[in-house]
Amino acid sequence: MSSSSSQPQTINISDLDLPQLADVKRQLEEEQQHLTGSFQQLKQAQSKFRVCLSNVEEIKPVNKGKTILVPLTNSLYVPGKLSDTEHVIVDVGTGYYVRMSRADATKHYKSKADFVTKNLETLQETVQKKQDNLNMVVNIMQSKIQAAASSSS
Structure with a gap:
């Protein structure tokens, strides 16, 4: 076998x-x-993690016992009382939820958002390279069409 x-x-x-x-x-x-579809999905995930981070940061000890709206889905909220301001339930994926301290939840969501941001940057570079390649192919096609048109004239 040759190399x-x-x-x-x-x-x-x-x-x-x-x-x-x-x-x-x-x-x-x-x-x-x-790749553009994947980019949009990552942007949505990034937005979701930032919203989660913001929600965790809004939980403060002064709000203990106050009525809040608890999200059951993206569009369905029910009233509830805030009984524990030091812990939150975090969706860690595939239907699993974990009780975490607010500080740990903040770290969790920050790391997720940072991870997605890095992937977005990498994907943006890849999309740009594909666009450059596509432009190069189009330019070559146009020059070949022009050359064929001028040689047949």
Whole structure:
């Protein structure tokens, strides 16, 4: 077995013909659409963690015994009394909830938000690279179309 067979082949994109370039363009567009969807989902997760962090920070000892609205879903709230201002119930994913101190919950949500922010930055760079690649393919396609038009004139 030769070592060259395990190496990926490099193809100069300008050597491709128009149908091949169209396929590359379509593939890049699909990848960019998928990455953009993922980016939007991460933005939503980031927003959710920031709201949770804000909610934890709003729980203060002076509010003990006061009536609050407790979220059951994103759009359904029920009245309840705040009996423990030092602990909160945190959704840690896949239907599991953990009782944490406010400080631990704050750390938890900050770390989640920071993690998502880092992933958003990385994903933004990837989306930009895909856009640059797509622009390059479009430019090559346009120059090949122009060259074909001028040679047939």
